[in-house]
Amino acid sequence: MTARIDARFKLAASENRAALVTFVTAGDPDHATSLEIVRALPGAGADVIELGMPFTDPMADGPAIQAAGLRALKGGETLHRTLDLVRAFREGDDATPIVLMGYYNPIYVYGVDAFLADAKAAGADGLIVVDLPPEEDEELCIPALAAGLAFIRLATPTTDDARLPAVLKNTAGFVYYVSIAGVTGAATPDFNVVSSAVARLKKHTSLPVAVGFGVKTPEHAAAIAAGADGVVVGSALVDAVRSSLDGEGRATAKTVSAVTDLVSALAAGVRRGRAAA
Template identity: 65%
Template sequence: MTRIDDTFARLRAEGKKAFVAYVMAGDPDEATALEIIKGLPGAGVDIIEMGLPFTDPMADGPTIQLAGQRALDGGMTLEKTLATARAFRETDQTTPIVLMGYYNPIYSRGVDRFLEDAKAAGIDGLIVVDLPPEEDSELCIPAQAAGMNFIRLATPTTDDARLPKVLQNTSGFVYYVSITGITGAAEAQATDVAPEVARIKSATDLPVIVGFGIKTPEAAQSIAGVADGAVVGSAIVKLVEEGKPVPEILAYVASLADGAHRA
C-alpha cells in the first residue's frame, strides 16, 4: 500500500471524491514553489502532482510550457525537484506526491539511481507521459518493484482495443484526459466524460481521476461527480504566472478542492 492507495481508501471511507492539484517545481522560483506545495494540503488537496521541468513538454499547453521554462531559467533541475519533495516531507508524511514529467531527465540520471533517490525523497508515484505501455520495462515495472505507483493516462482516443494495454501495469489511479489536445485547452464537460469514465471503470478497479480543462469549482464538482476525483493544473499555474501572492493562489485551490469534495 502506497500513500496514494491509503488516500483513496480514506476518501472512500469518508464518501468523498479526490482533488488533485498540479504545480511546477521551481515556478516561479524554488522557494515560492515550495511554499505553494507546502500549503496545498491545508487547502484541501488530497494528492499533489509536482511537475518536473523539461525543455520539450509535448503534452503541455502554453501555460505549463512557460512554467517549465521559468523553472529551468531559474536553475531548476531534477535534483532540486527531488530536494523540494524532501523539504515537503519534513513537515508532511501523509500527502502523496506524484512526479509528472518526461523520460529524458530520468533516463539521463539512470533509472536505478533515479528510483532510489525519488523513493528516498518521498515520491509516491510517477506520470511519465512519453513512455507508452510498450516501454514498461524501461521504468514502469522497475518503479512498481521499488514501491512506487506508475500512473497511466487514458484519453478520448484510447479505444477498447487499446485500453487493456494501457491498464496492464497501471497502479494508484488512472488519469483520464478529458479532451483531445494539450493541457489548459478546451473546457472539460461532464456529459462527455461520464461514459468514458464508466468504460474505463468497467475494465479496472483503480480509481479514475479526470484532468485537463477544469478551471472552476463548479467544473471540479461536476467532473468529480462522474469520476473518482478531479485534477486541476493549468488554472493554478496561470495564477503563478500572473505573480499572484501565495495566499491568493491557495485560496483559489481551496475553492476548487471544495468543489470536488462536494461531488
C-alpha cells in the first residue's frame, strides 16, 4: 500500500538525509503548466510530491495557497482533471510518491468509493485530508486504507500525548507535523521547539515524521532536516509560481524553472541539515 512512500523515505535515510516533500497546487496556473511542473520536480530534488486538490474554501491554507487554488479553479481544474494529471505523470515516473492533499467536500461530491478507486488507478499513493478528524475515520480513512491508499494524518503543536494515539491509530506512510499553530505559510517555526516535538512524536510511532508549514528557505529546510525524516515545503513553491506569472496571471517561460530552481536549493539545504547535525 505504501510501497513508493516507504521506499523513498528509506532511500533518504540510507543517504543520511531527510526527504524533501514538495507541495504544488494541481492546475496552477493552468493544467498544462502544472503537469510540466510536477514532471520536473523529481529531477530538481523532490522525493515526494504533495498535489493540492483545489477547493473554494481551504480553511487550513494561507493566502498563497488560497490564491493558487483560485487560479486553478478559474483555469478549469477539477478533481477529475487532477487525477488525469496524476495519471499523465505516472506515464513517465513510476517511483516518485504522489500524495493528494485537500478537503473532504470535493471527494464527497465525487463519491468516496469512486474517488478512491480512480485515485488508486491513476497512480496516487496517499491522501492528506485536513478537515476529517480521527473520529470520522469510517468516512474516508478506513476506506482509503482498504483501497490501498495511505491516509496521512497531521499532528500539531496542540496535539498532546493523550490525543496522539487517536491521531496515529490509522495513519500510514508518514506523519505530517505542522510546525506552527495557524495556516500554511503564516510564520517561521521555532526550530528548537520543532526538534523537541519531532523527538516526542517518534516515541509514539515508527513512521517517518515530516515537518511542514512555514518552511520557506534552504536555511529553514536545513534546520528542520537536522532532526526530522522529511521536510515539507508548499507556500514558498506556490509563491514561486505566482511571482513568475505575467500581468494577466498566465504562465511565462520562467514559471517551471522558478519552481525547480527553488526545489534544487531546498534539496541542497535538506542535505546540509543532517550533515551539520
